Amino acid sequence: MRSKIAASLDGRTALANGVSKWITGAEARSDVQHWRARSCAVLTGIGTVLADDPQLDVRDFETERQPLRVVLDSALHISPKDRIVHGARR
Numbered sequence: 001m002r003s004k005i006a007a008s009l010d011g012r013t014a015l016a017n018g019v020s021k022w023i024t025g026a027e028a029r030s031d032v033q034h035w036r037a038r039s040c041a042v043l044t045g046i047g048t049v050l051a052d053d054p055q056l057d058v059r060d061f062e063t064e065r066q067p068l069r070v071v072l073d074s075a076l077h078i079s080p081k082d083r084i085v086h087g088a089r090r
Contacts, residue, residue, distance in 0.1 A: 004035060008023050033060040043071075046075075053083050
């Protein structure tokens with residue numbers, strides 16, 4: 001099991017106004033793509049899906065398969081329009 005968490009020095013994952021897009025550097029973002037390619041599944045919560053609309057797929061290089069994308073969403077707030085639902089290349 002692996003965990004990848006990006007946080008600023010004050011422990012947050014974005015600016016208070018929600019404007020930030022990247023809080024990690026290009027090297028860290030590339031590294032996570034390699035870890036995703038080796039993983040069977042990628043897990044996130046619905047809060048991240050609603051706030052960031054992530055794809056959570058491998059996209060920096062070719063891979064034979066995409067990891068299963070799992071969203072913890074006990075109230076079914078996910079939308080069919082969210083990129084995580086349809087964003088991965090097959």
